[in-house]
Amino acid sequence: MPVSVVIGAQWGDEGKGKVVDLLAPTMDVVARYQGGANAGHTIKWGDETFVLHLIPSGIFHDGTTCVIGNGVVIDPVALMEEIRQIEALGYPVEGRLKISHNAHLIMPYHKALDEAKERWRDAEAIGTTGRGIGPAYVDKFARSGIRVVDLLDRDGLAKKLRDAMAEKNEILSSVYQSAKLDVEAIVEEYVEFDQQIDPYVTDTSAFLNDALAEGQHVLAEGAQGSLLDVDHGTYPYVTSSHPTSGGACTGLGIPPTSIDRVIGIVKAYSTRVGNGPFPTELDDELGERLRAEGHEFGATTGRPRRCGWLDLVALSYTSRLNGFTELAVTKLDVLAGLDELQVCTTYEVDGKTTTRFPTDLRTLSRATPVYEALPGFSGDLSEARSMDDLxxxxxxxxxxxxxHLGVPITVIGTGPKREETLVAA
Known part of the structure; x- marks a missing residue:
């Protein structure tokens, strides 16, 4: 049962959308398994650029079915707007997009709570996008969430919304001193989504397992990165779901035995958005150069990304965690023009050298990277189409x-566009 999983191997923003777009023509189904509209997967082809937030990156290829799995939290407003934008470009969505009836919804009160709590945290803010992702997952695991299937029951949805908002408005006003939301306006808006979303709603677990039984090829697309996994990342500066390979099974309802390929997406250097420790961060002119050359600004928020040298201690950890069978290295071109490249191979913590990545925040904050210097390179890499061209x-x-990682590199990004990619022999 051939399932390939595309996973961010760092702190996100590795270029997963480009790699999924590259692989999609060889796939029958592309399925997103976690996260929400906080993820921005940028696709560039010709003169077109599009940032996908919820719909899988295979939507721009004819014949590919796209699935939003049960592990994703969906903002229905953002989803319908994204569908309209894609169709305006001439790509049909209805009939090609299937949404899990078990996926949970992001509601306006989730966004309000997300923003209010970040303000309340002040200096200790996580650095969320404010899109309501965390609060939606909180409700999911508190067994008080609203799911896609609830949109199809107008009366039941209205009652659930009123019950939920009675509690949320009290929290907003009493705990965070924020304005209460208009309950009836939200009820009126959201009961209308049932007609809009109904053509897409599917038992996606059954659909995917039937597709696998028929020998179809499925590509599972993750969002964010492995070091942001809520269990295995740099907690609490993490996302609220499982971007790692195990999350593909629970987020899509497919068995682990169906996965035979795990592709780790690795930027040629390191970046991080938001707060939290970042051992190889370059808080200097070189870091600014990487940010400028790599256009390192969030696709969803526009926030500048923190930049640093490649960290092989962290990558060894995520490779072990996910079981990478191959790597795709993106943005190699950004390093062109540097005389020397530094690569972190070990950490020094409290006077001791270690190759283990500490997920404990206090220990990681004390980690000093130990680098190995490699010769730099120059030239325009965008025309390279084979390893020999580099x-x-x-x-x-x-x-x-x-x-160092013991994993072959099979895809190399030499520029931002779809065609600026080479596949290693």
């Missing part, structure tokens, strides 16, 4: 990473 030092850099 400068020798660029090939050596990739080989060093592959050898």
């Amino acid at each position: 400068p020798a030092a660029a090939r050596d850099y990739l080989q060093f990473v592959s050898d």
Whole structure:
């Protein structure tokens, strides 16, 4: 049962959308398994650029069915707007998009709570996007969430909304001193979504398992990155779901035995958005150069990303965690023009050298990266279509990473566009 999983191997923003877009023509189904509209997957082809937030990155390829699985939390307003934008570009969505009836919904009160709590945290803010992702997952696991299937029951939905908002408005006003939301206006707006969303609602677990039984190829698309996994990441500076390979099974309702390929997406350097420790961060002119050359600003929020050298301690951890069978290295072109490249191979913590990535926040905050220097390279890489087209030092850099992790590199990004990618022989 051939399922390939595309996973961010760092703190997110690795270029997963581009890799999914590259692989989609060879797939029958592309399925998103976790996260919400806080993720921005950017696709560039020709003169077109589109940032996908909820719909899988295979939607721009004819013949590919896209699935939003039960593990995703869906903002119905954002979803319907994204559908309209894609169709305006000439790509049909109805009949090609299937949404799990068990997926939970992000409601206006989730966004209000997200923003209010970040303000309340002040200096200790997590650095969320304010899209309501965390509060929606809180309600999911508190067994008080509203799911897609609830949209199809207008009377039942109205009651659930009124019950939920009675509690949420009290929290907003009494705890966070924020304005209460208009309950009836939200009820009126959301009971109308049933007609809009009904053509897409499916038992996606049954659909995917039937597709696998028929021998179809499924690509599971994760959002964020492994170091933001709520269990295995740099807690509490994490997302609220499981971007790791295990999340693909629970987020889509497919068995682990169906996965035979796990592709780790690795940026050629490191970036992080939001707060939390970042051992290889470059808080200097070189970090600014990486940000400028790599256009390192959030696709969803526009926030500048923190930039640093490649961290092989962290990547060794996420490779073990996910079981990467191959790597896709993106944004290699951003490093062109540097005379020397530094790669972190170990940490020094409290005077001791370690190759283990500490997920304990206090320990990671004390970790000092130990680097190995490699020769830099120069030139325009965007026309490279094979490994032989790359400068020798660029090939050596990739080989060093592959050898250290014990995982082959099969895809290399040499520019932002779809065609600026090479597949290693």
